[in-house]
Each structure stands twice: as C-alpha cells, then as structure tokens.
Amino acid sequence: MNGSTNIEADSIKKSSVVSNTFMRLLKLGKPYLGWYLILCLLAAVVSLATVGIAESLRRIINAATNQNMSFLISGGIFALVIVIVDALASFLLTYLSGVLEFKSTSKLQVSLLARLLNVQMKDLDRYHSADLISRINDSAPAAQQGINQKTIELFSNLMQITFLLTYLLSLQYALTLGTILICSLVPLVMIPFTSRLRSMHEQRQQIETAQQMFIQDTVQGAEVVRAFSLAPKLQNQFTQRVRQYFNIHLPVTRLEAVGYNMPFAVILSGLLYVLSYGGYLVIQGRLDVGAVAAFLICFEQITNPVSKLANLWTELQASLAQGKRLFEVLDLQEEDESLECNRDDSHHEMLINNNQAISGLYPITFENVGFHYGNHQVLTNVNLTIEPGKVTAFAGPSGSGKSTLLQLILATYEPNEGVIQSGKLPLSRISPRAWRNHLAYVSQEPYLFTGTLYENIAWGRPDATYEEIIKASKSAGIHDYIMRTPLQYQTSIGERGHTLSGGERQRLSIARAFVRAPKLLLLDEPTAALDSHNEEIVGQALQELMHDRTTVVIAHRLSTIRNADHIYYMEAGSIVEAGTHLELMTLQGQYYNMVETSMKKADISTPVREEEL
Numbered sequence: 001m002n003g004s005t006n007i008e009a010d011s012i013k014k015s016s017v018v019s020n021t022f023m024r025l026l027k028l029g030k031p032y033l034g035w036y037l038i039l040c041l042l043a044a045v046v047s048l049a050t051v052g053i054a055e056s057l058r059r060i061i062n063a064a065t066n067q068n069m070s071f072l073i074s075g076g077i078f079a080l081v082i083v084i085v086d087a088l089a090s091f092l093l094t095y096l097s098g099v100l101e102f103k104s105t106s107k108l109q110v111s112l113l114a115r116l117l118n119v120q121m122k123d124l125d126r127y128h129s130a131d132l133i134s135r136i137n138d139s140a141p142a143a144q145q146g147i148n149q150k151t152i153e154l155f156s157n158l159m160q161i162t163f164l165l166t167y168l169l170s171l172q173y174a175l176t177l178g179t180i181l182i183c184s185l186v187p188l189v190m191i192p193f194t195s196r197l198r199s200m201h202e203q204r205q206q207i208e209t210a211q212q213m214f215i216q217d218t219v220q221g222a223e224v225v226r227a228f229s230l231a232p233k234l235q236n237q238f239t240q241r242v243r244q245y246f247n248i249h250l251p252v253t254r255l256e257a258v259g260y261n262m263p264f265a266v267i268l269s270g271l272l273y274v275l276s277y278g279g280y281l282v283i284q285g286r287l288d289v290g291a292v293a294a295f296l297i298c299f300e301q302i303t304n305p306v307s308k309l310a311n312l313w314t315e316l317q318a319s320l321a322q323g324k325r326l327f328e329v330l331d332l333q334e335e336d337e338s339l340e341c342n343r344d345d346s347h348h349e350m351l352i353n354n355n356q357a358i359s360g361l362y363p364i365t366f367e368n369v370g371f372h373y374g375n376h377q378v379l380t381n382v383n384l385t386i387e388p389g390k391v392t393a394f395a396g397p398s399g400s401g402k403s404t405l406l407q408l409i410l411a412t413y414e415p416n417e418g419v420i421q422s423g424k425l426p427l428s429r430i431s432p433r434a435w436r437n438h439l440a441y442v443s444q445e446p447y448l449f450t451g452t453l454y455e456n457i458a459w460g461r462p463d464a465t466y467e468e469i470i471k472a473s474k475s476a477g478i479h480d481y482i483m484r485t486p487l488q489y490q491t492s493i494g495e496r497g498h499t500l501s502g503g504e505r506q507r508l509s510i511a512r513a514f515v516r517a518p519k520l521l522l523l524d525e526p527t528a529a530l531d532s533h534n535e536e537i538v539g540q541a542l543q544e545l546m547h548d549r550t551t552v553v554i555a556h557r558l559s560t561i562r563n564a565d566h567i568y569y570m571e572a573g574s575i576v577e578a579g580t581h582l583e584l585m586t587l588q589g590q591y592y593n594m595v596e597t598s599m600k601k602a603d604i605s606t607p608v609r610e611e612e613l
C-alpha cells in the first residue's frame, strides 16, 4: 500500500516536473513572438500553396481528360504562380527559421554562461566542468530548438493538415472521412514509444556527459597518463564506457526506428484505400479522375505533417530532457542574490557602507568562524584580525585549512558559523563583486588563459593602459623575458600557459596582480612550487607588491613568514598560536617546532637558508 502511494507520488512529481519544464521552455520563446508571427504567416502561405498545387494538378488532369486546351493553359499558369509563391515562402521560412534559431540559442548560451560565472562556488563544486560545457553546448540549443523549431513545425503542420482536409472535403466527403480516420491512426501508433523514449533519452544524456568528463580528464591529464603508462588502462575503461553507451543507445535507436517507421505502414494502407475507393467512385461517376490524383497528392501531403507531428512528440521528449538540464543551472542562485539585505537598508546606504568597507582602511575580523565542505568540518571557531596596511601570514601543516580561510576572505564561500567583517560590515552584506574589485589573489598554481602574454596580464584590470601593463610586468620581473619572446607582448602562451616555465607563469600572475593595484592582496604561497632561483626572483617581486598594502599570505617558506607583521599558526582548522615571528619563537610551541624542522631540512639542502632566519 505504502509502496504504491510512493510510486503514485513519484509519477505525479515527475509529470509536474515535465509540465513545468515544458512551460518554461515555452516562456523562452516569449521575446520572439514577432518572429513566430512572421514565420507562422509564411508557414500558412506554404500550406495554402500545397493546396494550390493539388488543385492545379486536378485542373490540368481534367482539362487533359476533357481535351480542353484553354483550361489546360489557365491550369498551367495557375500552377506556375503557385510554384513561385511556394518557392519564395519556403525560402524565407527556412532562412528566417535559421536566423531565429541562432539568435535565440546564442542568447540562451550567453545567459547560461553568465549564470555559471556568477553562481556560488559551493554550487559549482557539484558539477564536472565537462558536464557544464555540455549543458551550454548541447542542452541550450536542443532545448531552445525544442521550442522555436518545433513550435513553427507544429503550426505549419497543423495548418497544412487543416487546409488540405478542407480542400478534400470540398471534393468528396466520404473519401475524406476515410482519409481522416487513417491519418489519425498515425499518432496513435506512436503513443507506446514516447514515454519510454523520454526516460531513455535522459539516461543516454547522462552516459554521454560521463563520457565527456572521462575524455576531458584523460586529455587534460596527458602528462600523468604518459608518465604512469596509464594508456592501456584508460583505453580499456573507455571501451567499457562506450559499451555502456551502446547498451542504452541500441534500444533507443530500436525504439526510434520502430516509432518513426510505424506510421509509414499506416500511410501505405491509406494510399491503397484512396486508390481503390477513389477508383470505385470514378467508375460510379461520383468523382472525376483529376480529383483522385488530387486526393493522392493531398494524402501524401497530409500524412507527411501527421507523421512529423507524431515524431515531433518524440523529439520534444529529448528537448524536455535537455531543458531539465538547462534549467537546473539557470536556477542556481547567483552570489549577489544571497546577499543579506534587510528591509531597512536603502540601496544608497548599502553602497556607502560597501565603499567604506572595501576602502582598505578597516581591519578584517573573523568572529567564531566555522566552515565545512558538505559534512567535512574544516574550520572551527576561528577568531582573528587582519590589520590594514600590514602583512598577515598563516602557517600550519597541510590540510589545516589555510587556503579555505583565504577563500572565505575572497568571499568564494560563506562561513557556516560566525561572521567575517570588514570594519563593522559583515562580508555577507557586501556585494561579492564589489568586494573582489578591490582585491587581488595570487595562487600556488596560477591560472592562465589561452591568449597572449599581454591579455593575460590585462585580465588583472581590463581597462589598463599599455604603459601600465609594461610597468606591471617590469615590477613583476617578467618584462625582460617577454621582450625575448618572438612576438613580445603579443606572443601566445598556449593552453593554460603550457609554453611557460613555472616561474614565468607565476611572475605573469604577479604582474596581473600589480596592474590591478589592489587594496587587499591575497597570496596563497605563490613561491611554494618554485626552485630557489625562481623563488628569489618571484620573492623580490612579491615584496614590492606587498609593500604598504593589506596582505594576507599563506606561507610555507620561512623567509615569507619571518617578514610578516603578524602570524597565525593553524592546526586542524583552528588557530593555535598567534603573534610576531619573535614572539612565537619565544613561545617555543608548534610554530617553533615547525621552524626548527624547516631549519634542519634547509641545513641539509641549502645552508644559505639558515642565515635567512
């Protein structure tokens, strides 16, 4: 009993999701109502022309049968006019449909990407990048076409059926009724296939996306694949995935093949009916030969849209499946939408507060901050202050939560407990976009975009002048290198900057931070992955960048930590020690142990480092 109630509730939920998706797909077409109107008008002209062609055929055949030359000529002229009108309207219909399809799809893709760029990071974390790419590249066009193309098709098919049947009724009542009966069987034979196809389309899409993710991971991890000789294993895995895809694709193709072809059996029996019953009516003297020919033409012209209508339903299932994927992303909340604004805040007040808060004049404070990724508690009861104009460093073992803390300052994630404030204003009430406009972030592994060296620096501040870009790259110590490349600032750096060394990539990202001239600088140990030579060059650039600027730095290198104004030492998501380097060394606690261990290591590898400390 309980089980059947659950099944019923499930199916009600599913059908409401389907109807909801359908209604939302329809709404996507709202801005293009004018286009639809023109296209429907053209579709109506094409449908009328089809009737005109059947009628001209009837006239020509009857004129020939009755050996009437003047009727033959007028029938020919009538046919010619109809053919010209039909050709013109068909051309315009196809062309304008294509333009509309491009316009509407690209607009949808743009808004989908805009949404992805602004959603909360915790939501983005749930998706694989290949899945998101496929939602933009595949789901958006398929869902949009399900509305644009299919709405026009639906209208033009219905129109064609109506005009043709009206014309046939005017020719012979009984023969037309039989035709209608046979035609109505076409969609009926499709019904058993449609609902099964919808769920199978969804499954197939999921497997397709998983395959794309696999390919993307394999291609991006090409170096590791080669280094660990993973090719045979991955090939094997991919073969299994292809087989899995085949296992779902095969029944879908079989169902589609039966579903699409069933109507043709009905159509053939219909033609047989028109020929035999029409022939009988001619013998009886109740119909002329030209009318039978017109009936044959019209029957073919009616069954075509009728079977298209039936297929339309099947195709709509695929569009609905894609629409569901599309709306899932479009429904994700944007960062600014989650801003905590109460009714007393006027927009103006918020702006003033924001500007004050992000002016870099106020300390950033954490009060009892806690954070978890899903169920994984990463930060617990964190209390700290980041003083303006000073360098605050975070040290601690790997996994203690330093990068996560930096992400909270970046407002990439929101704390689950406690509050982070800039001055007196909680970060949760500042627009993340406005907040980030005034800060720069340099990570351990800088992300570079496909493009030129110039473009990659300019991402720091797209409106920067050429001189500012040069100055920034000089400060970051990358200018000389750039000038040695073949096209200098216009040299392309390949996908994610793979043509550059680690040090060059890092200096480029520091130049990006320089050009931004941020009020708040966040550094996630940018020298951690560099050798000692590069570390020195990048280190000098960083010292200049940090000068007189509120800086938060995650430091593994002792040289970076030692120079900080204030140090927080973290363990297992909590701050266990805080103070200056000297204070913490005097304390002889965890920080002291870390320094001692590092010095011993440095002693073995590079004696110079000992002097640094």
Ligand SMILES: Nc1ncnc2c1ncn2[C@@H]1O[C@H](COP(=O)(O)OP(=O)(O)OP(=O)(O)O)[C@@H](O)[C@H]1O
Residues within 6 Å of the ligand: 125, 373, 376, 378, 396, 397, 398, 399, 400, 401, 402, 403, 404, 405
């Ligand atoms: N996006 C994420 N989703 C889930 N868990 C995460 C995510 N990012 C980090 N973690 C987990 O949070 C914990 C803290 O990670 P975090 O990167 O903040 O530590 P860290 O101190 O910066 O480490 P490291 O010094 O090695 O960079 C780790 O256990 C990590 O596995």
